[in-house]
Amino acid sequence: MVRVEFLGPIQKNALELEINNLNELAKILQEDEELKDWLDNCAVAVNDTLVSSLEAPLKSGDKISLLPPVCGG
């Protein structure tokens, strides 16, 4: 089971999913109407490290975060 958290302005509760990699996550989230405007501009972190590929394997207990566009300062 991995936990998926939606940060900042994405108004969505965390999900707990049985998935093995980010490709599976992409397929699930692409079906979610609430997220259709976010997926193209969100960065993804696994256990608080940003990732650039969907290929990295996931293991139970991993935390995935979706980070929408930022603007500090």
Place this chain on the structure above:
Amino acid sequence: MLTLYDGALDVPKILKDWYEEEAASNYGAYVPFVGTVRSEDGIDGLSFDVYEPILNAWFASWREKAKAKGAIVKMAHSRGDVLLHESSYVASVFSPKRRVALELIDEFVEDFKAAAPIWKYDLKNGKRVYALERSTAIKGSGILGVKS
């Protein structure tokens, strides 16, 4: 040093504290940057969400970059609401000579705007509205989107 505060920053105190912390450190240059909330588009202020784990990692990487040049970086940022003419962001670089500090503060603030996991909202008519148009997608964003 990275410090987060609830609400507006006490800029004079932060700048004074940083100055005093490094007064005997033999740095020849102290270059601060202060970000202040301006009145525009009828806003009453700004509000911020911060994701600390990744912010801390981002800042740690900058601490190493600065160290490699003999410099140090310090930063303070607000969480929550900051009203007009208050400040939400202070950053500074201390270095032995001015050129490193002047260049590093520019690079640091630009990368902060592009990569630090902080989300900005306009406070307008009692609402908190995400400032999407002024925001920047973090490098590598979009990998979960539908491939065309």
